[in-house]
Amino acid sequence: MSGNRAAFLVEPKGCFEVRDAPMEQPGPGEVLIKVHAVALQPADEKVAKLAIILVEYPAVLGGPVGGIVHALGEGVTRVAVGDRVSCGTLIFKKHKPKYGGTQRYTLVSEQEVIEIGDTDFTKVVTLGSYTPPSCLFASNCLNMHWPSLPPKPLPAGEQGKKILIWGGSSAMGSLSISYAKQAGYTVISTSSPHNFDLLESLGADYIFDHSDLATVERIRDLFPIDYWFDTISLKPSVTTILKILAPEGKPANKAYIHMLLPLAMAGNPTLPEGVTTGMHFFSTQAPENADWAKFFLSRGGYMEKGIKSGLIQGVPPHLLGGLEKVSDGIEEVHKGVSGKKVVIDPWA
Ligand SMILES: NC(=O)c1ccc[n+]([C@@H]2O[C@H](COP(=O)([O-])OP(=O)(O)OC[C@H]3O[C@@H](n4cnc5c(N)ncnc54)[C@H](OP(=O)(O)O)[C@@H]3O)[C@@H](O)[C@H]2O)c1
Numbered sequence: 471m472s473g474n475r476a477a478f479l480v481e482p483k484g485c486f487e488v489r490d491a492p493m494e495q496p497g498p499g500e501v502l503i504k505v506h507a508v509a510l511q512p513a514d515e516k517v518a519k520l521a522i523i524l525v526e527y528p529a530v531l532g533g534p535v536g537g538i539v540h541a542l543g544e545g546v547t548r549v550a551v552g553d554r555v556s557c558g559t560l561i562f563k564k565h566k567p568k569y570g571g572t573q574r575y576t577l578v579s580e581q582e583v584i585e586i587g588d589t590d591f592t593k594v595v596t597l598g599s600y601t602p603p604s605c606l607f608a609s610n611c612l613n614m615h616w617p618s619l620p621p622k623p624l625p626a627g628e629q630g631k632k633i634l635i636w637g638g639s640s641a642m643g644s645l646s647i648s649y650a651k652q653a654g655y656t657v658i659s660t661s662s663p664h665n666f667d668l669l670e671s672l673g674a675d676y677i678f679d680h681s682d683l684a685t686v687e688r689i690r691d692l693f694p695i696d697y698w699f700d701t702i703s704l705k706p707s708v709t710t711i712l713k714i715l716a717p718e719g720k721p722a723n724k725a726y727i728h729m730l731l732p733l734a735m736a737g738n739p740t741l742p743e744g745v746t747t748g749m750h751f752f753s754t755q756a757p758e759n760a761d762w763a764k765f766f767l768s769r770g771g772y773m774e775k776g777i778k779s780g781l782i783q784g785v786p787p788h789l790l791g792g793l794e795k796v797s798d799g800i801e802e803v804h805k806g807v808s809g810k811k812v813v814i815d816p817w818a
């Protein structure tokens with residue numbers, strides 16, 4: 471027995487099997503983490519059900535993870551053995567099972583490891599995604615003004631500016647509200663009414679029911695809106711946002727909508743003149759993102775401080791159980807979660 475165990479997806483669109491797995495050694499720049507919590511994401515569900523991203527089978531999905539640094543690869547200086555950390559996994563970049571999260575030990579990249587202090591592992595996997603701060607603050611995304619610690623008022627040119635974050639009770643939407651508020655923006659967001667308390671606790675200034683027909687006009691009453699972020703990016707959200715921007719018989723308001731999925735997932739609607747969209751593709755290693763990575767991801771950087779201090783908040787975790795529950799967790803994500811993140815503890 472190697473000491474490692476994993477939930478393997480045995481074949482494309484197949485079933486999960488929990489069994490012993492190899493105990494891998496970290497290569498240069500890699501960190502071996504003893505995983506105490508791992509989140510299951512919509513992307514894991516889409517791979518498990520539809521095989522939409524190439525992975526090697528038997529596959530190990532899941533991420534981000536929270537856990538303890540177990541071993542360091544050559545050249546790693548950013549963390550030490552025994553550190554409590556969180557990190558995104560590399561399964562969709564490197565495809566091999568040793569990089570998946572639903573196992574007791576996984577390999578991650580030194581560049582993306584965040585030290586978390588005393589933060590609970592189950593909670594931290596809801597906070598550790600760098601997608602929201604990259605969507606909001608990277609220069610080739612929404613390029614909003616960066617937050618600071620301690621917080622400072624927005625510069626004159628940004629003061630009073632508003633962002634619409636569609637889907638505030640999603641994992642990505644909730645974190646985006648938190649980051650946008652830390653930066654000093656006014657946040658307009660949407661969810662089902664049973665999640666209004668969550669959005670309020672995150673600091674959203676205006677909260678609307680995404681299914682209420684009156685929401686379109688109520689959000690139009692808040693114009694001008696300076697930044698547009700659709701964290702759902704499916705037909706219902708895109709259709710409603712386009713109604714807000716371009717009511718029938720009136721000229722469209724100019725806007726750029728940042729999206730988390732390709733427009734094709736929303737049925738490729740015709741965009742009114744002056745409205746553009748962009749799908750989020752982001753690499754922490756790209757030279758144009760070097761300043762962003764230094765500020766947000768580096769040791770002692772904004773994400774580490776924001777998580778440790780409790781300033782960054784997201785949806786609550788829903789701990790389902792151990793590796794045997796991965797299959798149930800994928801089913802739950804498939805049916806659609808509401809205002810929570812499905813989490814697995816590989817040692818439970
Ligand atoms: N491009 C990238 O780099 C990237 C990175 C991460 C995620 N993604 C994608 O982004 C999407 C969101 O991921 P996630 O993990 O944040 O999702 P999630 O937490 O699983 O989303 C669930 C939430 O979506 C909300 N929702 C569903 N339909 C809605 C609508 N029409 N309007 C407003 N809210 C709606 C629900 O709100 P209520 O229950 O309150 O109704 C629910 O709370 C996924 O498709 C994922 O694959 C892309």
